[in-house]
Amino acid sequence: MKTYGIEFTKSARTEIKKLPAKAQKGILSAISKLAESPRRGNVRPMTGVSSWRLRVGDYRVIYDIHDKKLVIVIIRVRHRKDAYRS
Secondary structure, X not given: OOOOEEEEOHHHHXXXXXXXXXXXXXXXXXXXXXXXXXXXXXXXXXXXXOOEEEEEOOEEEEEEEEOOOOEEEEEEEEEOOOOOOO
């Protein structure tokens, strides 16, 4: 089975650091599970863009999947009310 590498954008790292510790732990756990199957679980493709979203409680993780390189790039981690705004 293929295992994907996980990379974070600089802004995604900053957003994760600003979250409460309990939320950080849950989000990082969910992100680590993406490495095994990035299209399964509580994920959906986003409309109008090539990104995917992962739902973790009240937070959303927006990410891209690069199948040729076997890499997942975490773009954004925000509260659901702000997740889809640029």
